[in-house]
Amino acid sequence: SQKIEQNSEALNIQEGKTATLTCNYTNYSPAYLQWYRQDPGRGPVFLLLIRENEKEKRKERLKVTFDTTLKQSLFHITASQPADSATYLCALEQAGTALIFGKGTTLSVSS
């Protein structure tokens, strides 16, 4: 069956550390993978997109990797801040289909 799994439901880290979130998928062939941030009571907000032929993408303190052999994406937030506390969703895109989301990982950054 098709599955998207995000490593854990909750991740707690200290301010200044690097947060690493994992997204694994089974029986999909995504051309793109996107990461979104969702705050409580709000809609998801787009952060980064990576293509299947890209290994890594960066934007400010964010870095995404995409390994189609391992069927995995890693999402890193360096120098994390309490303001980074939120739920992070990974989403796959296959040709001609709408985004398919994982359950999300809730990140808490403590000062």
Next chain:
Amino acid sequence: GAGVSQSPRYKVAKRGQDVALRCDPISGHVSLFWYQQALGQGPEFLTYFQNEAQLDKSGLPSDRFFAERPEGSVSTLKIQRTQQEDSAVYLCASSAMANIGSGNTIYFGEGSWLTVV
């Protein structure tokens, strides 16, 4: 407006009641999506419009769910004879591009929170 606008933000419906949820996408956006998000879950796809054409409704959970976008802008998601399992956040999203699954950025609204009692 600047973003995707949804109304009502909160709706409490008695079981068996019909509800209508409205979405105003970003002006000029061709693609419009509806997602359902249960508590603690990721958004799940319901349906997709390209302009006024509903090209994919494979995610609608039952024939009690109906969506339309008659003039290719505003969309309405209607749920008939609501049941408790319909309680969720209903998210609308839009994209400027027509070709989905092509790495286009989609923009979400804040959602309509439906509680069926």
